[in-house]
Amino acid sequence: MGTALWDRCSAPDKSGGRKRMTDRVARSLVLLTVLLVGLGALPSWAQGSAPDALFGLPLVIREGGWARYVNTSPDGPPRFVIKQGGAGRHEGKRGRWVIVELDVPATGRVGFDFLVEGERFSAKSVLLMRLRVPGRPPTDTPAPFNKPGADRQPHPLRESTETVAGKKLEVKEYSYAGGITAQWSASVPVLGLVSVSGAQSFELEAFGVGGDPWKAATASGR
Numbered sequence: 001m002g003t004a005l006w007d008r009c010s011a012p013d014k015s016g017g018r019k020r021m022t023d024r025v026a027r028s029l030v031l032l033t034v035l036l037v038g039l040g041a042l043p044s045w046a047q048g049s050a051p052d053a054l055f056g057l058p059l060v061i062r063e064g065g066w067a068r069y070v071n072t073s074p075d076g077p078p079r080f081v082i083k084q085g086g087a088g089r090h091e092g093k094r095g096r097w098v099i100v101e102l103d104v105p106a107t108g109r110v111g112f113d114f115l116v117e118g119e120r121f122s123a124k125s126v127l128l129m130r131l132r133v134p135g136r137p138p139t140d141t142p143a144p145f146n147k148p149g150a151d152r153q154p155h156p157l158r159e160s161t162e163t164v165a166g167k168k169l170e171v172k173e174y175s176y177a178g179g180i181t182a183q184w185s186a187s188v189p190v191l192g193l194v195s196v197s198g199a200q201s202f203e204l205e206a207f208g209v210g211g212d213p214w215k216a217a218t219a220s221g222r
Contacts, residue, residue, distance in 0.1 A: 001028035053150060056122045056154055057174070057184045057192055061096065064119055065189025072201045077102040079205070081213045082190045088115045090127040090142065098190055101214075122148065135193035154182065162194060165206045 011077040065084040071077055085097025095117040104110050111132035118125045123145040131139045155173035162171045162183070171194050176182070180198035188194060188207050195203040206216060 027073050055182055055184075055191065055193070057119055057182070058186075058200055059096075059098070059116065060186055060189050060192040062189040062209050064210045065208070067190055067193070067204045067207040068203045068213050068216075069193075070205045072203055073199075074141050076200075079102070079103075080202075082193075083213065085113065088128075090115055093117055093127055095125075095127050110134070157181065164194065164204050 013221045045164055062084055066081060068079060068081045072081055080100060080102040081099065083099040085099045088097050095115040098112070098116050098121065100112040100113040101109055111130075113130040113132065114121075114126050115128040115130075116125050117127050126145050127143065129141045129144040131141070154176060157173040157175050160171050160173065162169050162185075167187070171183045171186045172186045173181060173183050177199065180196065182196045183194035185194050186192060188204060189209065193204065195201070206213070
């Protein structure tokens with residue numbers, strides 16, 4: 001699937017061939033997918049197989065809800081946004097859209113839309129993934145992560161109180177294979193993620209309901 005994703009994000013040049021994205025853009029797109037669904041599964045993703053695991057944590061449904069994250073890894077997009085979308089349907093099954101956005105240099109704002117069935121963001125619950133690249137038609141991939149062994153249960157570690165953007169959050173921490181830990185809070189819209197640490201890491205910068213989740217980051221020049 002990694003190769004297919006790379007191909008879908010390349011654009012035709014004037015001679016009718018295909019112009020590949022720069023290495024920087026390609027790394028940004030792949031890393032975002034790793035941050036959200038790979039839990040350290042970059043090698044398997046790049047080879048076209050399913051990621052090792054998804055977070056498997058409860059969704060936090062808030063109409064108009066969003067969360068903005070800072071990438072604390074040495075590579076990839078500096079920030080990305082996760083938004084709550086509306087209801088959708090695929091092959092007779094109902095779900096809700098989880099929308100992930102990031103700004104890619106020389107390309108624009110790219111979106112990964114996940115149609116999620118049920119109450120958890122897991123391999124089996126993602127009915128459809130839609131890739132949106134400016135200037136190109138959306139591309140759909142049904143059941144992109146539903147492979148044997150793709151779902152793994154998180155191991156609870158501890159509960160604590162964290163302060164994010166001036167707000168105190170009740171946080172639950174979970175561990176996964178490969179030395180990955182994830183913090184989750186019922187106060188954070190959409191995926192509930194507060195931070196993820198490991199080979200690829202990110203942390204919550206801001207969250208809310210309504211408005212433009214990119215506004216503060218753009219206004220500060222970040």
